[in-house]
Structure formats: C-alpha cells, structure tokens
Amino acid sequence: MSSTIRLQTSSCQCCKLYKYERHPNKPNLQPTPIPNYPCEILHIDIFALEKRLYLSCIDKFSKFAKLFHLQSKASVHLRETLVEALHYFTAPKVLVSDNERGLLCPTVLNYLRSLDIDLYYAPTQKSEVNGQVERFHSTFLEIYRCLKDELPTFKPVELVHIAVDRYNTSVHSVTNRKPADVFFDRSSRVNYQGLTDFRRQTLEDIKGLIEYKQIRGNMARNKNRDEPKSYGPGDEVFVANKQIKTKEKARFRCEKVQEDNKVTVKTRSGKIFHKSDLRN
Numbered sequence: 001m002s003s004t005i006r007l008q009t010s011s012c013q014c015c016k017l018y019k020y021e022r023h024p025n026k027p028n029l030q031p032t033p034i035p036n037y038p039c040e041i042l043h044i045d046i047f048a049l050e051k052r053l054y055l056s057c058i059d060k061f062s063k064f065a066k067l068f069h070l071q072s073k074a075s076v077h078l079r080e081t082l083v084e085a086l087h088y089f090t091a092p093k094v095l096v097s098d099n100e101r102g103l104l105c106p107t108v109l110n111y112l113r114s115l116d117i118d119l120y121y122a123p124t125q126k127s128e129v130n131g132q133v134e135r136f137h138s139t140f141l142e143i144y145r146c147l148k149d150e151l152p153t154f155k156p157v158e159l160v161h162i163a164v165d166r167y168n169t170s171v172h173s174v175t176n177r178k179p180a181d182v183f184f185d186r187s188s189r190v191n192y193q194g195l196t197d198f199r200r201q202t203l204e205d206i207k208g209l210i211e212y213k214q215i216r217g218n219m220a221r222n223k224n225r226d227e228p229k230s231y232g233p234g235d236e237v238f239v240a241n242k243q244i245k246t247k248e249k250a251r252f253r254c255e256k257v258q259e260d261n262k263v264t265v266k267t268r269s270g271k272i273f274h275k276s277d278l279r280n
Contacts, residue, residue, distance in 0.1 A: 030218075062183040065136045078103065228263050229275060255268070256268045
C-alpha cells in the first residue's frame with residue numbers, strides 16, 4: 001500500500017503543477033571555462049543605482065571592472081554603450097550576460113557577431129550563472145555605502161567612480177593581486193626579457209589560482225549535491241514559475257525537453273532552464 005501511494009502521489013499532474021517543491025534538485029556545481037589572459041571572457045549586466053542605469057563589465061581573468069552610464073535599456077542606447085565598453089576592454093572571445101531583452105535584439109546581436117564574439121546567455125531565472133558580475137555588484141555596493149557615509153557632500157556619480165576605483169585597486173581574494181595591476185600589466189622596472197618572463201609567469205600563476213579556487217569551492221559546495229539528472233528529447237519537465245508573485249497560481253508549468261546540456265535543459269519553447277529549477 002505504501003509503495004502504491006508513493007507511486008500515485010509522485011505521478012499526480014495536479015500536484016506537480018500547483019504544489020511547492022519540498023525537496024528541490026541540487027545538481028553538482030560544474031567547472032566553468034578558465035581564461036588564459038585578460039579580456040578573453042567578459043561578463044556584463046545592467047545595473048541600476050540612484051535612478052541611473054549602468055552597463056557593468058568585469059574581466060573574468062583579472063577581475064577588473066568598469067561601469068558605463070546607460071541612457072535606457074532600448075537596443076539603440078544599449079548598442080552605443082556596448083561600443084564604448086568594448087572599445088575600453090577590447091573585443092573578448094566570449095561575452096556572458098543574462099537574458100536582458102535589449103541584448104537579444106538583432107541590432108546588438110549583429111554588432112557582436114560582426115566582431116566574432118561568442119555569446120553565452122545565462123539560463124532563464126538563473127542569474128547566479130553570471131556570478132562574476134553579480135559578485136562584483138555586491139562588493140561594489142558595500143564600498144559605495146561606506147563612501148556615502150565617508151563623503152556625504154559628494155554626488156552619487158562621483159561616488160560611483162571612486163567606488164569602482166577602490167575596487168580595482170584592492171587586492172582580490174582569488175588572484176591575490178589588484179585587478180588594475182593585472183589588467184594593465186603593471187610590474188616593477190625590469191629589462192625587456194625580464195618583463196616578458198614576468199608577464200608570462202604572472203598569467204600562469206593567476207590562471208592556476210582561479211582553477212584552484214574554483215575546484216576547492218566546488219568540492220566544498222557539492223558535498224550535499226547530486227549529479228545532474230539526464231533528460232531525453234520529448235521528456236516532460238516541470239519548470240518553476242518564479243516570476244509569478246501571487247500565491248493562488250500554479251507553482252510550475254509543463255515543458256517538453258528539446259536538448260539536455262549537462263546542468264541545463266533547452267525546451268521546445270526555445271528557453272534554457274537550469275536543472276535546479278525543475279521539479280524532481
């Protein structure tokens with residue numbers, strides 16, 4: 001009787017759509033690509049502060065970050081700001097962002113593809129995948145709040161520039177170096193050959209540190225996680241409706257799998273979902 005009841009409750013379509021998930025999926029965190037030099041992988045996001053919009057960019061290798069004022073989220077203004085940002089950072093091999101509508105429009109996509117930039121979009125409702133820039137926002141806001149108390153007569157725009165500069169000139173916990181020093185390749189006065197050797201050794205050391213911190217962090221966080229479940233084309237999955245705020249509506253919706261990508265699935269609707277957002 002017990003096994004029959006469990007079978008009936010686990011296959012109930014109504015329960016899957018309308019009930020909360022009491023035991024959510026916790027797939028193992030997977031290693032992410034490690035860049036070999038500054039500006040190989042660039043993370044971007046739209047950031048709002050003090051009624052102003054910014055396009056925030058951070059280099060995954062050096063952790064160097066910059067905020068560019070954004071007039072609006074319209075594709076025209078977004079493209080103009082991207083031109084400014086990429087002129088400053090140079091065109092990366094990979095550009096990582098969330099699913100902001102302005103970044104998905106043909107005006108922006110055609111511009112980025114013309115520069116031979118590979119685009120990677122974080123899964124829907126999973127901003128953690130773009131964690132490099134999200135973590136920068138957290139640290140930046142801490143510095144900004146302290147500056148507001150330290151420099152009360154300064155305007156918000158001035159505080160933003162000072163906060164970004166303080167972030168870039170502070171030793172980063174991953175690389176053990178200041179992001180500005182790594183990004184601009186600042187080093188002590190040495191001869192030409194010594195400078196070349198120093199730069200090569202620095203890049204190798206920083207890449208090794210990033211790999212080590214990623215492996216150690218994933219090992220610690222994966223202790224209570226499971227291997228991601230596998231799905232085949234046509235399988236039904238129940239995706240969390242995170243954007244729904246009212247409690248009387250369905251918690252999940254049914255979608256059919258088109259492609260399994262290890263920790264994400266692409267459904268026939270064309271959207272990509274992280275497996276932690278799927279019902280068991």
